[in-house]
Amino acid sequence: MKIALVAHDRKKDTIIKLATAYQPILEQHELFATGTTGLKITEATGLNIHRFKSGPLGGDQQIGAMVSENKMDMIIFLRDPLASQPHEPDVNALIRLSDVYEIPLATNIGAAEVLIRGLANGFLDFRQVVKEDPQKPMSAY
Numbered sequence: 001m002k003i004a005l006v007a008h009d010r011k012k013d014t015i016i017k018l019a020t021a022y023q024p025i026l027e028q029h030e031l032f033a034t035g036t037t038g039l040k041i042t043e044a045t046g047l048n049i050h051r052f053k054s055g056p057l058g059g060d061q062q063i064g065a066m067v068s069e070n071k072m073d074m075i076i077f078l079r080d081p082l083a084s085q086p087h088e089p090d091v092n093a094l095i096r097l098s099d100v101y102e103i104p105l106a107t108n109i110g111a112a113e114v115l116i117r118g119l120a121n122g123f124l125d126f127r128q129v130v131k132e133d134p135q136k137p138m139s140a141y
């Protein structure tokens with residue numbers, strides 16, 4: 001599965017802890033991240049991560065482009081709910097597109113843990129079926 005990891009600055013420590021705790025699961029998948037998030041996770045864990053641009057420089061949109069092609073299977077996006085972001089429209093666009101394509105997306109650590117455990121237990125296997133027709137959102141089936 002293709003998994004995106006993104007965290008705003010005050011959530012970086014949290015996503016590093018998450019990636020460290022679930023490294024044995026995550027390393028079995030293809031990982032993507034926005035620039036700084038990916039760098040910090042790789043430094044802390046050694047996980048192999050494809051890094052896009054930093055979020056404010058377009059990284060969220062790059063992940064969104066993969067979603068729009070139905071090429072992303074799960075997104076962990078630890079948003080900071082207490083700080084405004086200069087690229088708020090990009091953040092909202094990524095979340096909206098994930099809803100369009102029905103991509104499982106967690107915006108906090110509690111939901112992220114459930115998703116990762118679900119991933120390990122095959123709950124995301126439906127994504128293989130969806131990807132057979134990359135133009136079709138899940139709801140079209």
Ligand SMILES: O=C(CO)COP(=O)(O)O
Pocket residue numbers: 006007008009033034035036037038053054055056059060087091
């Ligand atoms: O801003 C972000 C997501 O909106 C994250 O970007 P960085 O991982 O580059 O800090």
